[in-house]
Amino acid sequence: MLITLAWRNLWRKKRRTMITVSSVMFAVILAIVMMSMVNGMKQQMVDSIISNTTGHVQIQDVLYHDEPTMDHAMEYSQEVKEAVEALGDAVKYTVPRIEGFCLASKEVSSRGVYLMGVIPEKENKMNDLSTRLVDGEMFAPDDHFAVIAQGVANQLDLALGDTIVLLGQGFQGMTAAGKYPVGGILEFPLPDMNNTLVYLPLKEAQMFFAAPERLNSLTLMLEDPQKADDIASRLKAELDDEWYTAKTWEELMPDKVAAFEARDAQVRVFAWVLYIVAGFGIFGTMITMMHERLRELGILLSIGLKRGKLAMVCMLETLFISLIGVLAGVAVGFPIVYHFFLNPIQLGADVGEVMIDYGMEPFMQFSIAPDIFIYQGINIFIIALIVGLYPVKKVFRLDMIHAARN
Amino acid sequence: MQTVIKTEGLSKTYTNTAVPVHALRDVNLEFKQGEFTAIVGPSGSGKTTFLNVIGGLDKPTEGKVVIDDIDIATMKESKLFDFRMRHIGFVFQAYNLIPVLTAVENVSFIMLLQKRPKKEMEQRAKEMLEQVGLSDKLNTRPAQLSGGQQQRVAVARALASRPDFVLADEPTANLDTESAFNLLDIMARLNKEENITLIFSTHDQRVIDRAKRVITLVDGAVDKDEHFDRN
Ligand SMILES: Nc1ncnc2c1ncn2[C@@H]1O[C@H](COP(=O)(O)OP(=O)(O)OP(=O)(O)O)[C@@H](O)[C@H]1O
Numbered sequence: 241m242l243i244t245l246a247w248r249n250l251w252r253k254k255r256r257t258m259i260t261v262s263s264v265m266f267a268v269i270l271a272i273v274m275m276s277m278v279n280g281m282k283q284q285m286v287d288s289i290i291s292n293t294t295g296h297v298q299i300q301d302v303l304y305h306d307e308p309t310m311d312h313a314m315e316y317s318q319e320v321k322e323a324v325e326a327l328g329d330a331v332k333y334t335v336p337r338i339e340g341f342c343l344a345s346k347e348v349s350s351r352g353v354y355l356m357g358v359i360p361e362k363e364n365k366m367n368d369l370s371t372r373l374v375d376g377e378m379f380a381p382d383d384h385f386a387v388i389a390q391g392v393a394n395q396l397d398l399a400l401g402d403t404i405v406l407l408g409q410g411f412q413g414m415t416a417a418g419k420y421p422v423g424g425i426l427e428f429p430l431p432d433m434n435n436t437l438v439y440l441p442l443k444e445a446q447m448f449f450a451a452p453e454r455l456n457s458l459t460l461m462l463e464d465p466q467k468a469d470d471i472a473s474r475l476k477a478e479l480d481d482e483w484y485t486a487k488t489w490e491e492l493m494p495d496k497v498a499a500f501e502a503r504d505a506q507v508r509v510f511a512w513v514l515y516i517v518a519g520f521g522i523f524g525t526m527i528t529m530m531h532e533r534l535r536e537l538g539i540l541l542s543i544g545l546k547r548g549k550l551a552m553v554c555m556l557e558t559l560f561i562s563l564i565g566v567l568a569g570v571a572v573g574f575p576i577v578y579h580f581f582l583n584p585i586q587l588g589a590d591v592g593e594v595m596i597d598y599g600m601e602p603f604m605q606f607s608i609a610p611d612i613f614i615y616q617g618i619n620i621f622i623i624a625l626i627v628g629l630y631p632v633k634k635v636f637r638l639d640m641i642h643a644a645r646n
Numbered sequence: 647m648q649t650v651i652k653t654e655g656l657s658k659t660y661t662n663t664a665v666p667v668h669a670l671r672d673v674n675l676e677f678k679q680g681e682f683t684a685i686v687g688p689s690g691s692g693k694t695t696f697l698n699v700i701g702g703l704d705k706p707t708e709g710k711v712v713i714d715d716i717d718i719a720t721m722k723e724s725k726l727f728d729f730r731m732r733h734i735g736f737v738f739q740a741y742n743l744i745p746v747l748t749a750v751e752n753v754s755f756i757m758l759l760q761k762r763p764k765k766e767m768e769q770r771a772k773e774m775l776e777q778v779g780l781s782d783k784l785n786t787r788p789a790q791l792s793g794g795q796q797q798r799v800a801v802a803r804a805l806a807s808r809p810d811f812v813l814a815d816e817p818t819a820n821l822d823t824e825s826a827f828n829l830l831d832i833m834a835r836l837n838k839e840e841n842i843t844l845i846f847s848t849h850d851q852r853v854i855d856r857a858k859r860v861i862t863l864v865d866g867a868v869d870k871d872e873h874f875d876r877n
């Protein structure tokens with residue numbers, strides 16, 4: 241009955257209620273679109289980080305993350321293989337890598353490069369490495385030639401068929417030295433990568449670093465990225481912690497995670513500004529709604545409706561307005577973001593290029609994660625509860641004789 | 647006959663004013679079951695104050711209001727809500743009704759608060775609306791009713807829950823003569839048929855003639871207390 245009363249009270253002044261509901265609705269729509277955009281972008285960046293750099297989880301030597309030298313290359317032991325196998329279908333595939341800085345030269349010119357020993361088939365699965373090939377071919381696991389980035393080729397004046405000489409520090413202080421014919425050239429959008437990367441087949445690179453059967457990292461790509469934490473801790477439990485550790489991409493890229501969090505916080509602040517503006521709309525409406533029926537409220541109290549129940553009616557009115565606003569906002573906001581989720585906005589030349597540089601598609605991707613919508617509901621509910629305190633207080637302070645008389 | 651309300655040494659002094667106002671002075675009255683009483687007196691004589699105090703809406707400065715052997719003057723506010731809801735019916739001068747509820751819902755409202763069985767409640771509400779001549783307005787909202795009809799719904803609501811007594815503060819003040827007579831006739835008839843004690847205040851000499859007992863207040867004190875034999 242109290243619910244009926246509250247509901248009907250809302251529609252006494254239809255226009256006013258609709259306006260208030262609209263203010264909530266627009267706040268919710270705006271917040272949804274904004275959050276969907278930012279979440280979508282974040283997801284895009286996370287995907288890019290995961291596929292281009294860290295993967296979901298990496299197994300490393302315990303000391304490697306803090307001190308990434310060849311001495312902290314881990315043994316790709318039976319123990320590691322078994323631990324990964326024990327995870328079964330949770331792991332889609334693994335990507336073994338050995339990598340480190342070294343000096344590359346041709347005749348008298350030389351420069352620092354970053355050498356990656358990889359299995360091409362695995363890299364292709366993870367980041368489509370072979371599609372970056374602009375000249376020559378990709379090596380097979382048992383080949384003995386190098387594939388280098390275009391920037392490196394230009395700076396050292398290397399062409400297909402030329403020989404690149406590599407010099408570096410191998411495992412446990414061994415000198416690493418080798419010369420390899422250049423069999424392919426890759427082009428990377430990011431200058432950092434384009435000017436430094438040199439690829440060798442994994443086995444060849446292990447030989448070069450004097451670290452056979454050793455890896456700097458074994459990257460795991462998971463069936464369900466959400467399970468990264470779980471998988472990492474299972475691996476940690478399984479592996480000998482004197483030698484091995486497992487880290488999620490978030491642990492590997494803490495500064496990126498912090499940046500995302502800062503961005504999320506910004507968005508939430510903005511959303512709260514919207515909610516508070518809408519909250520003031522509801523507040524204004526509740527003030528008028530209370531004042532224009534003081535006599536009626538006084539009479540209700542006089543005939544024996546308890547203050548608590550009357551306060552409940554007024555609180556319900558506030559909640560209803562908010563609830564309708566949120567539902568309407570979601571009803572309008574969802575199709576909008578769903579549309580952009582299906583048809584991402586193609587970005588203009590300048591912005592798009594920056595994204596390509598960072599290894600992302602030049603599209604503005606929207607997210608339709610349910611928590612975006614749940615977030616609206618919860619926060620507007622909180623705002624409504626706070627605003628609803630006003631009529632509640634008013635009811636408890638109401639002097640019924642005075643109110644019923646005037 | 648059984649005593650329904652008894653006041654002893656009832657006084658009410660307002661001190662929130664420049665000079666203290668003695669709205670009620672030592673009022674000692676007894677109302678018996680089934681009485682139909684008009685409280686009259688000039689403006690400011692204390693009629694409203696008296697009804698508020700015996701209705702548990704206001705506290706006396708001194709004295710007792712005994713209903714059902716309980717002195718409600720000392721009752722806590724939270725208890726008074728329940729007490730009013732169970733024992734007292736109210737009719738105010740105007741705007742008695744809940745605008746968003748239909749006539750039949752308004753009449754059922756107090757019975758609803760009393761958690762009466764739904765069926766009994768509906769039946770009683772319809773019966774009461776019939777009694778006040780509004781059986782064709784069951785589902786009409788107050789805004790679509792005339793002032794007189796609204797007051798009749800209010801009377802139906804006050805009586806529907808079968809309270810110990812009904813208090814009506816100038817129930818006819820906003821009505822034209824015909825509606826005022828009509829309302830008073832209905833109140834008089836229900837008083838007899840339902841044997842409910844009715845106390846109403848009025849300025850209006852014309853409606854005073856319907857009452858069986860007329861109490862005149864002057865400056866907050868009982869000036870006259872007359873009984874008439876009417877039918
Ligand atoms: N809340 C209040 N504060 C101060 N004085 C009050 C208050 N209510 C009533 N009074 C005073 O108490 C006296 C009695 O008022 P009351 O309203 O009971 O008279 P009344 O007989 O109902 O008058 P009317 O016929 O005009 O309705 C008046 O002098 C009035 O001014």
Ligand SMILES: [Mg+2]
Nearest residue numbers: 693694695815
């Ligand atoms: Mg009065």
